[in-house]
Amino acid sequence: MHFWSQYSLFLAETLTFVIALLILVVGILVVRRMSSTLEKSKLEIKKLNKKFNEYADILHAEILPKLEYKKITKAEKKSEKHAQHHARKRIFLLQFHGDIKASAVSNLREEVTAVLQVAKPTDEVIVCLESYGGMVSAYGLAASQLQRLRQKQIPLTVAIDKIAASGGYLMACVANRILAAPFAIIGSIGVIAQLPNFHRLLKKNDIDFEQLTAGQFKRTLTMFGENTEKARHKMQEEIEDIHGIFKEFIQHNRPIVDIQQVATGEHWLATHAIKLNLADELITSDDYLLNASEQADIYQIKYNDKKTLGEKISSIFSALFMARPNI
Numbered sequence: 001m002h003f004w005s006q007y008s009l010f011l012a013e014t015l016t017f018v019i020a021l022l023i024l025v026v027g028i029l030v031v032r033r034m035s036s037t038l039e040k041s042k043l044e045i046k047k048l049n050k051k052f053n054e055y056a057d058i059l060h061a062e063i064l065p066k067l068e069y070k071k072i073t074k075a076e077k078k079s080e081k082h083a084q085h086h087a088r089k090r091i092f093l094l095q096f097h098g099d100i101k102a103s104a105v106s107n108l109r110e111e112v113t114a115v116l117q118v119a120k121p122t123d124e125v126i127v128c129l130e131s132y133g134g135m136v137s138a139y140g141l142a143a144s145q146l147q148r149l150r151q152k153q154i155p156l157t158v159a160i161d162k163i164a165a166s167g168g169y170l171m172a173c174v175a176n177r178i179l180a181a182p183f184a185i186i187g188s189i190g191v192i193a194q195l196p197n198f199h200r201l202l203k204k205n206d207i208d209f210e211q212l213t214a215g216q217f218k219r220t221l222t223m224f225g226e227n228t229e230k231a232r233h234k235m236q237e238e239i240e241d242i243h244g245i246f247k248e249f250i251q252h253n254r255p256i257v258d259i260q261q262v263a264t265g266e267h268w269l270a271t272h273a274i275k276l277n278l279a280d281e282l283i284t285s286d287d288y289l290l291n292a293s294e295q296a297d298i299y300q301i302k303y304n305d306k307k308t309l310g311e312k313i314s315s316i317f318s319a320l321f322m323a324r325p326n327i
Contacts, residue, residue: 043114048093048298052290089296090123093289098131098168100326102138105145110303112145121153124296127175128159128285133166133188133327136242142167143249146174159285160184165267167327169278170246173253179288180270180279187278189250190265191243193235193325199226239325246327254278 060069092115096104115125127146133139149156158164158175165188172178172186180186202209202224209224220231220238243263251259256277273279289298 042304043110044300044302044304046300046302048289048300049293052293090119091289091292091296091298092119092123092125093128093298093300094125095128095300095302096131096142096171098129098134098139098142098171100132100134102131102134102142102167105138105142107303107305108142108145110305111301112148114303115301116148116152116154119149119152119154121155124155124157125149126157126159126285126289127171128161129164129168129172130160130162131164131168131171133168133170136167136191136325136327139167139170139327143171143174146171150174150176157288159288160186160270160279161285166190170249170327173250173257177281178279179281179283179285180273181284182269182271182282184270184273185267186270186273187262187267187276188265189246189259189263191239191246191325191327193221193239195221195223197222197227198224242325242327 057073060072064072094108094111094115096108098104119125131139146156146158156175157177157179158172160168160172160178160180161184162181163185164172164180165185169187169189199209211219211222211225213219217231217234220235221227222231247259247263250257250263254277258276262276262278268276268278270279270282274282292298
C-alpha cells in the first residue's frame with residue numbers, strides 16, 4: 001500500500017509538471033502569434049466595382065420578377081465581358097484618417113509608393129481625407145506624400161466628407177480637385193501652440209523646478225518653470241513664421257484662393273468654402289465613386305501596419321505633453 005501511495009503521488013507530481021509545461025509552451029506560442037500578428041504589415045487591394053455590382057444584384061433579385069431579373073443579369077454579364085476586352089480608366093482609392101500626430105502617414109507613404117509603381121497619367125488617385133489637423137512636421141510629411149503623385153503627373157482628387165481643417169487642409173490643397181460634402185468643415189488655416197503651466201502651484205507648495213539648457217532658445221515656454229515675456233515673444237515669432245509658410249504653401253498649390261481672406265484661422269461649411277475657392281465641387285465621396293464606377297475600375301488600396309498598445313499609448317502622451325505648434 002505504501003508503494004502504491006508513493007507511486008500515485010509521483011504520478012500526480014509528474015502530471016502536474018507536464019500540464020504546467022504544456023501551459024507554458026502554449027502561452028509562449030500564443031504570445032508569439034499575437035506578436036507576429038501585430039507586426040504583420042501587408043497591402044490589401046479591393047475592387048469596389050464588384051461590391052457595387054453585388055449590392056445591385058441582391059436588390060434586383062429581391063424586387064424584380066424572375067424573368068426581368070434574368071434579363072438584367074444576362075445584360076450585366078455581357079457588359080462585364082465587354083469591359084474586360086477594353087481598356088478602362090483606373091481609379092486608386094486611398095483613405096486618410098488623421099489624428100494630432102498624423103499617424104496614418106506611415107501607411108499613406110506605403111500606399112502612395114505602391115500606387116506609383118503602376119499608375120499612369122490617364123488614371124486617377126482619390127484620397128478620402130478626414131482630419132482636424134495636428135503637428136506641423138507630421139502633416140507637412142503627409143502633404144509631401146500627396147505631392148509625390150502630382151510630381152508624377154497622376155491626377156489627384158481629395159474628397160472631404162466630414163472635415164479637413166488646418167493640417168488636413170494643408171494636405172487637401174495639394175490636389176488637382178477638392179470635393180466636399182455640403183456640411184463638411186473646411187479651413188482653419190492657422191497655427192496654435194498651448195500647454196498648461198504649473199509654476200505657481202509648485203511655488204505655493206515649496207517645490208523647486210530646475211531646467212538646464214545650452215542655447216538661448218533651446219526651450220521657450222515650459223510646463224513647470226516660470227515663463228518669461230521673452231520666451232513668449234520667441235514662441236509667437238515661431239508661430240507667425242509657420243503660419244507664413246502655411247499660407248505660401250496653399251497659395252502655391254491653389255493660386256485661385258485669396259489667401260489673405262481665408263488664412264484667419266476660421267473654418268467654413270463646404271457650401272461657403274466653395275465660394276471662397278477652398279473646394280471645387282459639392283458631392284459626397286460615395287456619389288463620386290458610384291458615378292465613376294460606370295466608366296472606370298476602382299481599386300481601394302490599404303496598407304495595414306498594426307502598432308502595439310504600448311506604441312499607441314506612447315504616441316498619445318507624447319502628443320499631449322510636448323509644446324509644439326499645431327496646424
